[in-house]
Amino acid sequence: MIKKQITSILLTVALCILTASALTGCAANGKNDASGVQEGPLSSQGQSESPAAGSTAAADAGNTADGKASTGTGASSDNNSSTETVPGTSPSSDAAEAALEGREGGTDAKVIESQTFSGVSLGGYENVQFTTREITENGRSRVEYSLVSDGDAVYIFPDAYDYWQFASEVNFIAFRDVNGDGQKDVITSEQYITGAGAEGAVPFSMTRIYLNQGSEFLFAEGLSVSIGNSLDASRSEEYTVENILAILEEPVYCNFGGTGWTRGEIESFAFLVKNDVLNDNREALSQKINYPLPLVRNGEQLQISSPEEFLASYDDILNLQVIYDVEGAETEDLFWNQDGVMLGTGAIWFGKMQDGSIKIYAIPAEVQYCNPLDVD
Incomplete structure (x- = not known):
């Protein structure tokens, strides 16, 4: 269970710091079916997508890329823009990086081209670039997501899991309607390390779900961690779009006489x-x-x-x-x-x-x- 894994990880970090003196109802079987994605509010309605080279394209109708290549650098996108989304090849990528550089002063910040998509429309932001950056400051790395228009960052997504270090690998990025409100939300998965103890350099995966509220995207931490209860954080290959969508679509809440609630x-x-x-x-x-x-x-x-x-x-x-x-x-x-x-x-x-x-x-x-x- 991810909560136990997280608790163990946090205890390890705490011990390290101290030592340094310086941390269901409706489902038939309760398991995830990674073989496909159910129809419903999470079904893709995107019109175009171009996964990064080396990523594995899934065969579902939404053209969602699995994004977990053998190197861990694959991409996944699904947006409702008619403009083709091409990761890492947009001419605005350099402008976006230039616009975002310097915001942290002397920190090292670089755009992850394979996880950067142009022609994205999300909420109130039309035809923008979804930009992924790795930022290193004082020896610690984190991943930052933002929306860039004409070289300017018009929205920066809230940070998450800042008590861990980003391990330089994004498993996937997907744009899907998580809660059936007709708005594309953002689902990501990254790899982290604790940086503490004997296992501090061993990477593990986590998921982020950002709920689309039009002008802002809220990080649903409880839901994001809840997904991990059904996945093994130490096995990055489990953190795929298909697996996570299957968990989100699982009808675990029931209304007798009505339809299941996911x-x-x-x-x-x-x-x-x-x-x-x-x-x-x-x-x-x-x-x-x-x-x-x-x-x-x-x-x-x-x-x-x-x-x-x-x-x-x-x-x-x-x-x-x-x-x-x-x-x-x-x-x-x-x-x-x-x-x-x-x-x-x-x-x-x-x-x-x-x-x-x-x-x-x-x-x-x-x-x-x-x-x-x-x-x-």
Whole structure:
């Protein structure tokens, strides 16, 4: 299990630092089927792709390249632009590197050509270059993803796993709709090392999932790590587009009498709800509600009929009990029953509606949360 592997790795790093005095419901068998990718919200709708030389092209209808060549430098892309995506050959590649160079001062930063794609359209960014760079600073390396237009970096993706060192290998990059919202998300897989202890130079793989929010891409860490629970981090050959999509499409959450809910759909939604609550994104959260929303607050039965009413009563609906519970909630391996899926210990319940969308249908006020300091 990846969580155990991560725990072991972190303990090794901690010991090294101290020594230096200076770290399911619906699935039939619960296993991944790497032989193909199911149809559904994750199915590719890209129109063109050119994998890097030496990578292995998969045969699925989305023209997704596996990206795990024998050298570990293969590429994978799938975008909705009619412009052909050619990794490493775009004339804007040098301009992109020049635009991004110097941002870290004297650090060594280089574009990884085999994982750089032109003609990409993601969210609000049209016909841009998806640029992958390896950045080395003070002897530590990391990978950075960005979107470049006319030589300018218009968006830089959030960093991830910064407690490890990038091992100079990207297993693949893919642009797919993870949660069925019609927007292409970004899925990547890289190899890392801990740099600590006897096994510090042994590479292992991890996955990143960036959820497309139009103008920004949120790193869904819980979902990314959840995928690793079904893969062996020490075997980079397991970290392929096919394997990861199979896990995301696995119907592990059920609605009796309805269609199965996939891990990608449910855990992405849970992550976005938690992000909205913790960042006070009231407008975004109001769009995730199934109206009318019945509530009981201060002994009074209420019915919220619209986003406008939700926003007007937001502080009563999202009271401290709800906020505390969501703050401590995991967004993977969630509890579910015939009614829906529970976030936290019952602060928020959500599920699939008849139209196939996922919405919040209950926000109970009486939940169990830990507030030892009795903070108001």
